[in-house]
Amino acid sequence: MKTPRATERSLVAMVALAGTGAGLGLLVGQPGWGAAAGLLLFALLQLRQLLRLQRWLGSRDLHAPEGFGAWQPVFDALERRRKMDRQRRKRLLVALESFRDAARALPDGLIAIDEGNEIHWFNKSAKRLLGLRYPADVGQRLDHLVRAPAFVRWIASGTFDEPLIDQPAPEDERVRLLYRLIAYRPGLRMLIVRDVSNLMRLEQVRRDFVANVSHELRTPLTVIAGYLEAIEPEELHDFAPLFVEMREQSRRMSHIVEDLLTLSRLEAQSAPRDEPVAICPMLDRIQRDADALSQGQHTIELCCDASFDIVGSGKDLHSAFSNLVINAVRYTPAGGRIRLHYEPHGEGAAFSVIDTGQGIPAQHLPRLTERFYRVSNSRSRDSGGTGLGLAIVKHVLNAHGARLEIESTIGKGSTFRCVFPTSRLAPGAAP
Numbered sequence: 483m484k485t486p487r488a489t490e491r492s493l494v495a496m497v498a499l500a501g502t503g504a505g506l507g508l509l510v511g512q513p514g515w516g517a518a519a520g521l522l523l524f525a526l527l528q529l530r531q532l533l534r535l536q537r538w539l540g541s542r543d544l545h546a547p548e549g550f551g552a553w554q555p556v557f558d559a560l561e562r563r564r565k566m567d568r569q570r571r572k573r574l575l576v577a578l579e580s581f582r583d584a585a586r587a588l589p590d591g592l593i594a595i596d597e598g599n600e601i602h603w604f605n606k607s608a609k610r611l612l613g614l615r616y617p618a619d620v621g622q623r624l625d626h627l628v629r630a631p632a633f634v635r636w637i638a639s640g641t642f643d644e645p646l647i648d649q650p651a652p653e654d655e656r657v658r659l660l661y662r663l664i665a666y667r668p669g670l671r672m673l674i675v676r677d678v679s680n681l682m683r684l685e686q687v688r689r690d691f692v693a694n695v696s697h698e699l700r701t702p703l704t705v706i707a708g709y710l711e712a713i714e715p716e717e718l719h720d721f722a723p724l725f726v727e728m729r730e731q732s733r734r735m736s737h738i739v740e741d742l743l744t745l746s747r748l749e750a751q752s753a754p755r756d757e758p759v760a761i762c763p764m765l766d767r768i769q770r771d772a773d774a775l776s777q778g779q780h781t782i783e784l785c786c787d788a789s790f791d792i793v794g795s796g797k798d799l800h801s802a803f804s805n806l807v808i809n810a811v812r813y814t815p816a817g818g819r820i821r822l823h824y825e826p827h828g829e830g831a832a833f834s835v836i837d838t839g840q841g842i843p844a845q846h847l848p849r850l851t852e853r854f855y856r857v858s859n860s861r862s863r864d865s866g867g868t869g870l871g872l873a874i875v876k877h878v879l880n881a882h883g884a885r886l887e888i889e890s891t892i893g894k895g896s897t898f899r900c901v902f903p904t905s906r907l908a909p910g911a912a913p
């Protein structure tokens with residue numbers, strides 16, 4: 483055991499010094515003073531050790547000085563602790579360095595910001611994509627440096643479930659960026675910036691392709707449908723049923739092409755027209771069209787609050803609302819009831835189509851607005867559906883800052899609700 487032996491050595495040294503002092507004091511007849519002098523010498527030696535320790539603690543030297551007696555284990559323990567600390571610091575530095583290298587190598591821009599959008603740090607890609615400067619921009623507000631209105635609105639909104647896509651890079655409009663924000667510590671957020679130019683180009687190619695194909699198909703289809711409409715089935719005797727089927731299919735194809743062209747037009751426009759649209763007269767017309775389609779098989783009721791209009795595109799809103807109403811007629815068996823309500827809802831307003839149809843199984847609801855998504859292929863085709871109606875509705879509502887809510891119970895019916903924010907409302911002409 484090292485510590486007790488060292489302590490013993492100290493005690494032995496103290497006793498030896500006191501004894502030697504007493505012996506020398508005896509020579510002059512003062513053994514007590516001699517012993518006291520020996521003890522004083524011992525105390526001075528301890529003080530010297532303390533000073534050496536103090537000096538060493540203040541230095542960066544890894545090796546502790548040689549200790550005397552009971553000081554030696556103290557020096558050893560402190561030296562071991564210092565060595566361990568040094569190693570731990572080294573390991574932390576290596577980890578930090580490799581994390582920094584990884585962040586630097588990322589092709590995506592990373593920017594740590596606080597709740598006031600003040601920049602704490604950013605990586606090399608953020609510099610390249612957003613034109614940030616290091617260290618000048620650390621501590622600056624990000625929304626003062628990236629000033630695109632859509633970005634400023636998005637970051638001020640405080641809701642970051644959805645990324646912000648297809649934004650121009652501040653330094654080069656041709657570079658398209660995607661922003662995503664993640665809260666990673668209380669009060670701190672990580673903004674991820676990704677260059678999605680290639681993806682956007684591909685998306686544009688896809689959009690152009692669909693628009694061009696639809697456009698090219700429209701003329702030949704119109705000609706074929708025109709001839710088919712001109713022929714009377716009775717003239718074809720045995721071929722009459724075949725001919726009627728051909729005519730049905732050519733009508734369906736024309737509807738699909740028209741819907742695809744509508745979708746392409748909606749995708750191409752950046753914002754809908756901003757005109758106040760009187761909703762009640764529009765719903766009157768839609769109700770009449772629905773009555774004609776239903777041919778008296780359904781009860782269709784309209785309840786409309788004319789005190790506020792919607793600011794947007796009348797044509798697009800008509801297209802969205804009539805798609806919902808036509809669906810209600812097509813998917814509600816004869817004898818059913820369909821209610822059309824336009825009324826205040828929360829802070830804004832809502833147009834709801836409530837039917838007593840067969841309802842939609844819950845697992846289909848999240849995918850209903852995808853193009854060509856159908857709950858039942860045969861049911862949709864039999865009723866003349868193109869599979870694009872709800873995709874059009876979703877596009878129109880998105881462009882108007884509105885959302886589509888769908889509730890459905892099997893056997894009881896469905897409710898499709900278009901919810902518009904206050905910012906889209908204007909006072910209506912009627913009281």
Ligand code: ADP
Pocket residue numbers: 805809810813814837839840841842850851855856857858862863866867868869870871872873896
């Ligand atoms: P479609 O032209 O096939 O009707 P939509 O995009 O308009 O295409 O609708 C997608 C699917 O949603 C439909 O195929 C149908 O199964 C279902 N659907 C839409 N509206 C209703 C409704 N009111 N009641 C029941 N099912 C509906």
